[in-house]
Amino acid sequence: MPKINAATVAEHRAQQRAALIRAAVDILVAQGATAVTPAAVGARAGLARSSFYQYFPSSAALLASIVEEAFTAADAAIAEALADVHEPAARFDAFIRTELHLAAQGAHRPAKALLQADLPPECLARVHELHHRHNAPLQAAITALTGETDASALTAQLVGGTVQAAMTAIEHGADPTQVTDRALALLHHGLNTPARQPHP
Template structure:
């Protein structure tokens, strides 16, 4: 039996499994899904290859576990942030701020790498299913706001959020990025801003309106 580094065997196994998943995430992000092999992951985690199979029957099973766990923490964080909020604008704000804080912690790295990886079809389908479920509160908040074309609006908001996450992942301050992104989104999502844009002479002539 391996040396126990926790109070119980169950805790030890949980730690070992978590170490393998973290090692696999690091390999996945750095080298791609094809590099996630039992030997590579075991070496990265400091465990023998034989130990790998005590927790996962194959590399595919490990990737499936990463798919599930990549969204678990993010789903929990957004659920907590939205728990006491009912107004659509408040929920949109809280969702985006939470996403950017998660991005600053690197929590989105596994999901991003998985969506870009050459995964088995069923695994990739599960990634997209979980991604859609994770973003459902954001889409619901957008649909509850005044205006038409909520699906298109959701796609445009999603693009803004992705750009904001990229900025944060490259070192930008998540609070500052959230403040700026939300200022832009609030301006575009409120009926008043649409009316002002229609009446603005520069907009009517097809010229960009300079920032205030």
């Protein structure tokens, strides 16, 4: 049996799989989806190419796993932030603060790269599906705040554009707290909602 660096074989396999996904994310962000090949990912993770196929049948399967894991982590963070928040304006703020906090941690890098990548059609469709589901709490808060029905989707897109610009600023080194406060100030003004004090 190959030497393992974990308490159990299952833990070892989980570690190896996680290492392959981390390596693939690094390659994806730096070079794009086409560079995510079994050989490149295995080499970056310090594993033989043959080891890659013990975990993923293809590069497309690996990209699909990255899609799922990227959104699962972000969805969990949003769910936790909104768990005890019920008033629409507070949910709006909590969503955006959490999104920009995740951006400061680099958590959105894989999803952003995937949205820009030349993915297989089924993989790209899944990215858009998960992205829509992830943003559902934000759109619901906007609908509750503005009373819009038909226009709420457009308003959510415009809010999303501001959030994306804020993420880009943070990724380029701007202070996350300053960017978050400024973005929320602009959005409150645009939506005509009262500004709220940040959570301690």
